[in-house]
Amino acid sequence: MTTATSAAIHVEQLKKTYSIHERESGLAAAFRSLLFRKTRNIDAVAGISFDVHPGEIVGFLGPNGAGKTTTLKMLSGLLHPTSGACRVLDCPPHRREKRFLRRITLVMGQRNQLVWDIPAMDSFELNRAIYRIPLPLFKSTLKELDDLLELNAIVRKPVRNLSLGERMKCEIAAALLHRPDVLFLDEPTIGLDVTMQRRIRSFIRDYNTRTGATVLLTSHYMADVEALCRRVIVIHHGRILFDGDLSDLVQRFSSTKTIVVKLENGGADLSRFGHSVALEDGGVALRVPRSETARITEQLLATLPVTDLTVEDTPIEEVIEQVFALE
Amino acid sequence: MKLLRLLWLYFRLGILSEMEYRINFIIQLGQSLLSLGAAGANLAIVFSHTSSLNGWDPPALTVLLGIFFMMGGVIGFVIEPSLQRLMEDIREGTLDFVLMKPEDSQLLVSVRQVRIWKLFDIGLGGAVIVTGLLWSGEGVSAVNFSVFALTILAGTVIVYSFWMLLATLTFWFVKLENILVIFQFVYQAGRWPVTLYPAWLRIALTVIVPVAFATTVPAQAITGGLETEMLAGAILFAVFLFGVARMFWKIGVKRYSGASS
Known part of the structure; x- marks a missing residue:
């Protein structure tokens, strides 16, 4: 991949402001708003900057309404930025030039592009024609996608007869037939069971290794992010709170560790050691300050009939929650 | 040609989709025959009382009815289903997938959904x-036939552009399903020559809801009753309306992408 700047995605002071209608509840307010519309400006994305290098997989994290999807849509050319600049593969996305569109893809876990009543294979054919993919290349790409996703058994069934997971596999395949260099994945594993999530995840990793494609991914499942992304960008209220290695995120924002203890005689009150939560299997999870972990572990072992004890990092979900709580 | 290539692609998909629901084939054919029969009966009743309607004799009105059916078929075949889907897609946000394709977005949304059974109506x-x-016993000269073909083309472009304009409004006003129903209703007026209607209605059916160009004008063309000015007018109006629809579409897409805020 050759681009003038070394970044595959370059974002600088990117901003998106929506103007939304506002009205109070009730009939009178509804009539009033017919005549006088009150609008309010909301910064969905409030001036963010980052670069993504070719071949990187970057996780884009944030609660609902943080501005993740808006950013992805600006980067894929569906939304015009209010101000600031972004370039993807050295093209300004909002112009939606054909050469740009041929090199990117957007997968939205909650929406589908496949035609409902016919087998996915026919939708693939349609994409082949629209993207003008030469037949030999189409076949070899399909073969490759089949290796990774095991599509063979499902592409000839009407899409409406597929399970959610099977449909997602086909959606992803349809989005990748033209071998894009940049993938925007918005919640690609949403609603899927754990096994299928794992499959999709390993597929994304393999695809990235094989093709060197750049991936920007949003997900609510931390497992996705942990498995795929070394680097994460945390966004909240349209601003970037953190941009760096996932491990740094934990180091920086997690001030606690979790000690899981099982005692011989079952439950005991451990609240004097720290914030404690009883677990279903009879154990107790203790949240303790990171710096105290060693001392408290020692104390527990010395004073109580411990049968099992493990020390764990605070789950990333909770770390992220703490990050957002800081705001 | 790009238009034909894409139309063929979606036509193929349309066939594939419809094959899933075979019984539909019979129902649609029955429906087409029934409504044609009813329209023919209407004509028969009128002509049992009079032999000419404002200069239109029974064979000429039969030709008009044929054109009305054919044009309705064209609308129902690709224009209506595609633009209805466009409106749904704008509402549901699934238009994104169209805009991300490396192909002219207006072209894609205009041919994306095909109702193949409407080919019956065209036939x-x-x-x-x-x-x-x-029935009229008069042959059709090569000139009249070419003029007819031109007016059919112009009529199709006008009706398409008109629908496109209406559908594009969805970018601004999200709930607009009914507007297309209104058009269908007004289109029914096209089964009679617009010259029968009072002046105000005639003007409305020519300029505001351009039904006249879709039916009366081509019928006049093939029966040799079309003035040259009208032909020129139809072509110019087609070009003009298409240009406006195209511009409006671009503005709409820009708005969809939020260029305004």
Whole structure:
């Protein structure tokens, strides 16, 4: 991949402001708003900057309404930025030039592009024609996608007869037939069971290794992010709170560790050691300050009939929650 | 040609989708025949009382009915289903997938959904036109036929552009399903020559809801009753309306992408 700047995605002071209608509840307010519309400006994305290098997989994290999807849509050319600049593969996305569109893809876990009543294979054919993919290349790409996703058994069934997971596999395949260099994945594993999530995840990793494609991914499942992304960008209220290695995120924002203890005689009150939560299997999870972990572990072992004890990092979900709580 | 290539692609998909629901084939064919029969009966009743309606004799009106059917078929075949889907897609946000394709977005949204059974109406309409012409006993000169073809083309472009304009409004006003129903209703007026209607209605059916160009004008063309000015007018209006629809579409897409805020 050759681009003038070394970044595959370059974002600088990117901003998106929506103007939304506002009205109070009730009939009178509804009539009033017919005549006088009150609008309010909301910064969905409030001036963010980052670069993504070719071949990187970057996780884009944030609660609902943080501005993740808006950013992805600006980067894929569906939304015009209010101000600031972004370039993807050295093209300004909002112009939606054909050469740009041929090199990117957007997968939205909650929406589908496949035609409902016919087998996915026919939708693939349609994409082949629209993207003008030469037949030999189409076949070899399909073969490759089949290796990774095991599509063979499902592409000839009407899409409406597929399970959610099977449909997602086909959606992803349809989005990748033209071998894009940049993938925007918005919640690609949403609603899927754990096994299928794992499959999709390993597929994304393999695809990235094989093709060197750049991936920007949003997900609510931390497992996705942990498995795929070394680097994460945390966004909240349209601003970037953190941009760096996932491990740094934990180091920086997690001030606690979790000690899981099982005692011989079952439950005991451990609240004097720290914030404690009883677990279903009879154990107790203790949240303790990171710096105290060693001392408290020692104390527990010395004073109580411990049968099992493990020390764990605070789950990333909770770390992220703490990050957002800081705001 | 790009338009034909894409139309063929979606036509193929349309066939594939419809094959999933076979019984539909029978129902649709029955429906087409029934409504044609009803329209023919209407004509028969009128002509049992009079032999000419404002200069239109039974064969000419039969030709008009054929054109009305054919044009309705064209609308129902690709224009209506595609633009209805466009409106749904704008509402549901699934238009994104169209805009991300490296192809002209207006072209894609205009041919994306095909209702193949409407080809019956096009075929039936053609047969009715031929019947009317044979009945009149006057042959069709090459000139009249070419003018007819031109007016059909212009009429199709005008009706398409008009629908496109209406559908594009969805970018601003999200709930607009009913507007297309209104058009269908007004289109029914096209089964009679617009010259029968009072002046205000005639003007409305020519300029505001351009039904006249879709039916009356082509019928005049093939029966040799079309003035040159009207032909020129139809072509110019088609070009103009298409240009406006195209511009409006671009503004709409820009708005969809939020260029305004």
